[in-house]
Amino acid sequence: MLQTATPTRQTEAPKTSRVGKRPVEMPKGVTLTVNGRNVEVKGPKGQLVRELPPTVDVKLEGGRVVVSSSAEGRNGSRLQGLVRALLxxxxxGVADGYERILELKGTGYRVDLKGTTLTFALGYSxxxxxxxxxxxxxxxxxxxxxTVLVLTGADKELIGQTAxxxxxxxxxxxxxxxxVRYRGERVREKAGKAGGKGGKK
Structure with a gap:
């Protein structure tokens, strides 16, 4: 009886990302510190901390941040590009900050700010x-x-989720x-019942 050899799995070499391998320039007044698997960025607008994936390394070389990944195959480039974009x-965010503007449209729609609490009147009871x-x-x-609310902060994800x-x-x-809509957002409006009768659209 012939025995067939079990094929051995070949390790695929990590692939690099065209975007991920580009260094991130560090603006004046911004510092980056790597502590174990955590990377901390400080600047005029605040301080942010993020945990790195196990296969991704971040180094500071000559005032620029370099991201590399040891994951196999396409996962290497994906993780490298993702972490580079997040960093x-x-x-x-810590250098310039982010801004998101919301507009309230409707009769009686408004927002009041007292301290750190927002109170919205949006047509509900x-x-x-x-x-x-x-x-x-x-x-x-x-x-x-x-009728206008301006949100600012260093954390892009937090400001986006809050908005x-x-x-x-x-x-x-x-x-x-x-x-409630984002400033500049285009809302597709339907004609309504009057639209089919030649009325106002």
Whole structure:
């Protein structure tokens, strides 16, 4: 009886990412520290910490951050590119910060800010109270009369998730566009019943 040899699995060499291998430039006033599997970035706008995947290494060389990955095959390039993008976002966040502007459209729709608590009136029978997450700053410009909310912070993910949560309180309606929207967001509006009768669209 013939015995066939079991094929041995060959280890695939790590692949590099075209974006991931580009160093991240460190602006003046920003510092990066690697402590074990954690990387900490400090700057004028704040401080951010992130845990690195086991197969990814981060080094500071000549004022630039270099990311490498030892994962096999395509996972190496994917993780390298992901971590490089996250670190670039952290560096930009602590150096310049991020901003997200929300607009409230609708009769009586407004937001009030007291301390670190936002209170929304969005056409419901009750107000919506929302505490501003730690690490973010909220502002309601006086000239907007409560219809504009400005969120600023160093953490891109946190500011994006917070803005999405607030938008979810009253997403823009397809008829008339009432609700909470991002500044510059294009909302597709439907014609409504009058549209089929030659009325106002």
């Amino acid at each position: 670039a976002g952290m560096v930009k 009750h107000p919506i109270v929302f505490p501003v997450p730690k690490g973010l700053t909220a502002a309601v410009p006086a000239e907007s009369k409560g 999405a949560t607030i938008r979810g309180f009253r997403p823009p309606e397809p008829y008339g566009g009432k609700g």
